[in-house]
Amino acid sequence: MRYLTGLLVLLLSLTAVARPPVEITDPVVLHDIEMIGRMIIEAQEAGLQPLATDFKTTNYVLQFNLDADANPQLDGFAIIYAESKVNGLAAITLNLADLTVTSVSGDTTGAFTHSGEDLTITLDRGYNNGEAFELYIDYEGNPTAGMFFENDNGGIINTCGCPYDSKHWFPCHDMNYEKAPLFLRATVDDDYVFTSNGHLVSEINNGDGTKTWSFATDDPIAPYLIMLAASEFDTYEETFASDSGSDIPVQYYVYQGDVPDAQALFDPHVLDSMELFEDKYGDYPFERAGYHVGNLTYGGMEHQTCITIPNTLINGNDYYYSTVVHEMAHMWWGDAVTCETWAEVWLNEGFASYNEVIYDEAVSGDSGRRSRLSIHRARSINVATPMYDAPGIFVAVVYYKGSWVLNMLRHLMDVYGGTGNDDFFDCLKDYFTDNDNGTVTTEVLRDNCEDFWAGSPAHTDSDLDWFFDQWVYKGWHPEYQWYWWTTGSGANTVLHLQIDQVQTPSGTIPAVFEMPIDFEVDLSGGGSDIHTVWMDQRSQQFDIDLDDGVTGVTFDPGFWLFCEHEDHTAVDYANAEVASREEGLLVSWETEGDCVGVDVYRKLGIGEELLAVSLPSTGGYLDAVASEGTYDYRLVAHSSDGTRMEFFTGEIDWLRPGEPLALAEPYPNPVVDSVTVSFSLPEESVVELTAYDLAGRRIATLTSESYAAGRHSIEWTTSDLPTGVYLLRLNTSDTTLTKRVVISR
Numbered sequence: 196m197r198y199l200t201g202l203l204v205l206l207l208s209l210t211a212v213a214r215p216p217v218e219i220t221d222p223v224v225l226h227d228i229e230m231i232g233r234m235i236i237e238a239q240e241a242g243l244q245p246l247a248t249d250f251k252t253t254n255y256v257l258q259f260n261l262d263a264d265a266n267p268q269l270d271g272f273a274i275i276y277a278e279s280k281v282n283g284l285a286a287i288t289l290n291l292a293d294l295t296v297t298s299v300s301g302d303t304t305g306a307f308t309h310s311g312e313d314l315t316i317t318l319d320r321g322y323n324n325g326e327a328f329e330l331y332i333d334y335e336g337n338p339t340a341g342m343f344f345e346n347d348n349g350g351i352i353n354t355c356g357c358p359y360d361s362k363h364w365f366p367c368h369d370m371n372y373e374k375a376p377l378f379l380r381a382t383v384d385d386d387y388v389f390t391s392n393g394h395l396v397s398e399i400n401n402g403d404g405t406k407t408w409s410f411a412t413d414d415p416i417a418p419y420l421i422m423l424a425a426s427e428f429d430t431y432e433e434t435f436a437s438d439s440g441s442d443i444p445v446q447y448y449v450y451q452g453d454v455p456d457a458q459a460l461f462d463p464h465v466l467d468s469m470e471l472f473e474d475k476y477g478d479y480p481f482e483r484a485g486y487h488v489g490n491l492t493y494g495g496m497e498h499q500t501c502i503t504i505p506n507t508l509i510n511g512n513d514y515y516y517s518t519v520v521h522e523m524a525h526m527w528w529g530d531a532v533t534c535e536t537w538a539e540v541w542l543n544e545g546f547a548s549y550n551e552v553i554y555d556e557a558v559s560g561d562s563g564r565r566s567r568l569s570i571h572r573a574r575s576i577n578v579a580t581p582m583y584d585a586p587g588i589f590v591a592v593v594y595y596k597g598s599w600v601l602n603m604l605r606h607l608m609d610v611y612g613g614t615g616n617d618d619f620f621d622c623l624k625d626y627f628t629d630n631d632n633g634t635v636t637t638e639v640l641r642d643n644c645e646d647f648w649a650g651s652p653a654h655t656d657s658d659l660d661w662f663f664d665q666w667v668y669k670g671w672h673p674e675y676q677w678y679w680w681t682t683g684s685g686a687n688t689v690l691h692l693q694i695d696q697v698q699t700p701s702g703t704i705p706a707v708f709e710m711p712i713d714f715e716v717d718l719s720g721g722g723s724d725i726h727t728v729w730m731d732q733r734s735q736q737f738d739i740d741l742d743d744g745v746t747g748v749t750f751d752p753g754f755w756l757f758c759e760h761e762d763h764t765a766v767d768y769a770n771a772e773v774a775s776r777e778e779g780l781l782v783s784w785e786t787e788g789d790c791v792g793v794d795v796y797r798k799l800g801i802g803e804e805l806l807a808v809s810l811p812s813t814g815g816y817l818d819a820v821a822s823e824g825t826y827d828y829r830l831v832a833h834s835s836d837g838t839r840m841e842f843f844t845g846e847i848d849w850l851r852p853g854e855p856l857a858l859a860e861p862y863p864n865p866v867v868d869s870v871t872v873s874f875s876l877p878e879e880s881v882v883e884l885t886a887y888d889l890a891g892r893r894i895a896t897l898t899s900e901s902y903a904a905g906r907h908s909i910e911w912t913t914s915d916l917p918t919g920v921y922l923l924r925l926n927t928s929d930t931t932l933t934k935r936v937v938i939s940r
């Protein structure tokens with residue numbers, strides 16, 4: 196079931212007794228205004244408590260005469276086949292709202308009371324545990340919910356019993372676990388095409404302006420999934436070739452003239468999604484499939500074998516395909532395998548929603564998975580309510596966080612599963628097979644998962660309580676703050692990860708979410724590796740040995756974790772140098788901390804030129820300068836959180852190699868502690884570079900050796916020399932050049 200009603204519809208719903216007119220004017224907008232319908236559900240939910248489970252329904256036989264123009268509109272007859280679950284059962288109570296019971300017969304004294312929504316029938320004797328009995332109930336009336344007589348398509352009768360409204364049109368114990376096979380017969384106007392659950396048994400023209408249609412299900416059905424619909428539908432049919440070997444008829448009932456528009460929505464997706472879900476979970480669970488159009492105020496209702504979707508979704512394109520896929524996924528998850536109570540509704544809706552993800556992934560690859568998950572994340576990341584027993588039943592958290600919990604479980608099972616190969620889907624196949632035609636709880640799912648769970652760094656193979664406890668029975672999600680740095684270098688690099696959980700704990704929000712977290716580590720030599728840490732404390736540091744330097748780290752690169760995370764790393768150290776080469780100037784640098792890239796600028800007077808962007812955190816750049824002169828560089832290191840750090844090389848001279856012998860102006864001058872002395876040679880030469888004071892005394896020999904042709908620089912440390920004027924003299928075999936240097940402090 197999927198809600199997309201708007202506020203206007205809600206207001207009408209709460210004030211009108213019968214089904215409100217539907218005022219959807221812009222389905223695209225209303226499709227995204229989700230979950231308002233939950234307030235209607237809350238109002239309904241308040242009226243119903245589970246009845247005693249002292250009997251079990253074994254078959255439903257429901258018969259109706261339906262006529263919008265008659266009074267009463269509904270003339271009903273029900274046979275409830277049941278079995279006692281206790282000894283000496285003397286009476287049973289069914290749910291029936293609004294309608295009037297005219298008589299009861301069968302295994303009863305004929306005595307009954309109908310008070311509020313409780314119809315209590317006295318049995319003809321005490322029935323012991325396991326003994327069967329049957330009750331025939333005649334009733335009539337005008338339903339105020341659950342069944343709707345409307346004017347769409349020239350007149351339509353349709354129903355929606357979800358979650359507790361079946362009791363408004365037939366007597367039953369209106370609980371999900373009361374699954375039993377159904378036989379449903381209805382007499383309606385002979386212009387109408389009629390449909391219900393299961394397969395058509397007979398269609399009889401009564402010759403009096405009416406027809407009687409009979410349907411039966413091969414499989415048990417929960418009361419909320421029982422439906423009927425009658426209108427002057429246009430129909431068409433496809434065939435799904437099931438892996439079971441059966442050809443499953445897929446039947447469509449749409450408003451008159453709408454077949455081409457309906458085909459645009461259904462045909463690209465229905466058979467494909469059935470094939471995909473068969474592959475993932477097991478054979479299509481029923482004897483028939485299909486959709487009918489009705490006047491729903493919400494997005495769709497997964498009526499077993501005959502899904503109801505609102506007419507607003509039929510508009511000549513497949514914009515609403517995810518609803519079509521979602522409802523089809525419910526045939527496996529919700530209809531065949533049904534949440535035992537509505538407190539467990541995430542087992543219906545989280546599964547159907549995650550199958551939107553599975554479908555998009557099958558069609559578009561991993562980008563499809565991420566894209567659909569992004570939508571689900573946005574709709575549930577701000578919800579603090581636990582998924583279990585969420586107020587309102589059909590609320591965002593059970594759909595979209597439910598989807599994410601399965602995404603997390605999938606990754607967890609894939610990393611730590613028993614076979615290391617598709618354990619998640621193998622587990623769901625097993626869970627489906629075990630529980631087909633039954634009802635389930637979170638504990639049942641957990642037990643199936645544990646069969647495929649090989650254990651983790653912190654947990655044995657028999658324990659997944661921790662996962663379901665924090666994600667299903669508790670609310671919210673981890674808020675991670677993290678940063679990284681490295682020590683060592685090259686083959687001895689150690690990556691350090693510091694991670695803190697900063698969510699505010701409460702009675703339902705854990706102080707610690709225990710989860711594995713993947714990090715993608717970009718290596719200096721190129722490429723990247725995934726490293727997984729197991730976080731089970733509020734604050735933890737992890738040290739990972741690497742055989743290469745690190746240029747960047749990405750949190751949860753696979754988009755597997757339902758969380759918020761902030762990279763609090765910043766560049767905390769950076770240094771740069773520049774050196775002269777024959778071909779130009781080599782700028783080199785190193786950074787520490789979170790550096791995802793370095794940009795290099797050459798300063799030009801008061802302006803600058805961008806030379807390169809996003810270079811590694813430690814590296815070099817050769818600036819092939821075109822002309823001799825003085826150069827200066829600015830570098831910018833970027834952190835992954837968007838912060839930046841600037842750092843500088845200082846100025847340097849460059850002389851063109853191959854030029855005549857030259858001695859550059861020393862830099863800086865005046866000198867404090869050290870000075871760079873640069874010279875260029877037209878050919879390989881022995882160079883002696885000497886410093887003298889003004890009295891002609893030799894103070895230092897800076898170099899005396901052979902140099903290649905080109906540009907060279909020598910650093911002269913002057914920190915222990917007195918202030919004053921000095922001469923630098925460069926001698927080659929045939930030339931002497933001199934420059935003046937002032938030491939000044």
Ligand SMILES: [Zn+2]
Binds near residue numbers: 196197497525543544
């Ligand atoms: Zn749903």
